[in-house]
Amino acid sequence: MSDPNGQATSPEPESPPEEPRTLASPPPIGELRVGDQLPTRSHTPTNVSLFMYNAAVWNHHRIHYDEAYTTQVEGHPGIVIDGPLQGDWITQVVLNWIGPQDELVRFAYTNRVAAHLGETLTSGGRVAAIDIAASLVELELFVVNEQGAVTTPGSATVFLAG
Numbered sequence: 001m002s003d004p005n006g007q008a009t010s011p012e013p014e015s016p017p018e019e020p021r022t023l024a025s026p027p028p029i030g031e032l033r034v035g036d037q038l039p040t041r042s043h044t045p046t047n048v049s050l051f052m053y054n055a056a057v058w059n060h061h062r063i064h065y066d067e068a069y070t071t072q073v074e075g076h077p078g079i080v081i082d083g084p085l086q087g088d089w090i091t092q093v094v095l096n097w098i099g100p101q102d103e104l105v106r107f108a109y110t111n112r113v114a115a116h117l118g119e120t121l122t123s124g125g126r127v128a129a130i131d132i133a134a135s136l137v138e139l140e141l142f143v144v145n146e147q148g149a150v151t152t153p154g155s156a157t158v159f160l161a162g
Contacts, residue, residue: 018033018035020035020036020037020126021033021036021037022036022037022038022039023036023037023038023039023097024039024097025097025098025099026097026098026099026102026137026158026160026162028162029130029132029135029137029160029162030132032127032130032137033127033130034127034128034129034130035126035127036126036127037124037125037126037127038093038094038097038124038125038126038139039093039096039097039124040093040122040123040124041089041092041093041122041123041124042120042121042122043089043120043121043122043123043143044119044120044121045081045085045117046117047065047067047079047117050064050065050079050081050082050085050117051064051065053082053085054082057084059082059084063076063079063080064079064080064081064082065079066079067079067117076114076116077116078116078117078118079116079117080114080115080116080117081114081115081116081117081119081121083111083152086109086111086115086121086123086143086151086152087109087111087152087154089121089123089143089152090109090123090125090141090142090143090152090154090156091104091107092123093123093124093125093141094107094125094139094141094156094158097125098158098160099160099161099162101161101162102158102159102160102161102162103158103159103161104156104157104158105136105156105157105158105159106155106156106157107154107155107156107157108154108155108156109141109152109153109154109155110152110153110154111151111152112150112151112152112153113145113149113150113151113152114151115143115145115151119145119146120146121143121144121145121146121151122143122144123141123142123143124141124142124144125139125140125141125142125154125156126139126140127139128140128155134159135159135160135161136157136158136159136160137157137158137160138155138156138157139155139156139157139158140153140154140155141153141154141155141156142154
C-alpha cells in the first residue's frame with residue numbers, strides 16, 4: 001500500500017471481532033448488535049414435573065411419565081421430555097428478555113432431537129438481525145442437551161418499543 005505521495009505504508013491492522021454480549025434485557029435498539037446473547041436457563045425436569053406439565057396441558061401420552069410403558073412398549077431409552085415443554089422454555093427466554101412495552105410478534109420452533117429424563121437442557125438465544133426503522137429484532141433460539149446438540153431450534157421476532 002502507499003499513501004497519496006507514493007510512500008509505502010503498512011496495512012491497517014484489522015480490528016478483532018467483538019465478543020458477544022449477554023444482555024439481561026434489550027438496550028435501545030440502536031445499541032443492539034447481531035450476536036448479542038439472551039441469558040440462558042438450565043432445566044432438569046423430574047418425573048413429577050413432567051407429570052404435572054402433561055396434566056396441565058392434557059397430554060396423556062405415557063412416554064412423558066410412565067417409564068415401564070416408555071421403555072418396554074415404545075422402546076425409548078427413558079421417559080421423553082416433551083417437545084412443547086421445550087418450546088415453552090424458549091418462549092420464556094424471549095418473554096423474560098423483553099420489557100413490558102415490547103411485544104413478541106412471531107414465534108416458531110421445531111423439535112429435532114429427543115431428550116430424556118435425567119438430562120439437563122439449556123435454553124437461550126441470540127440476536128440474528130435488527131431492523132432499526134421498524135423496531136424489530138429477529139432472534140435465534142435454542143434448547144441444547146448436555147452434549148451440545150440442539151434439541152429444539154426456534155426463532156422469534158420482537159418489537160422493541162423503547
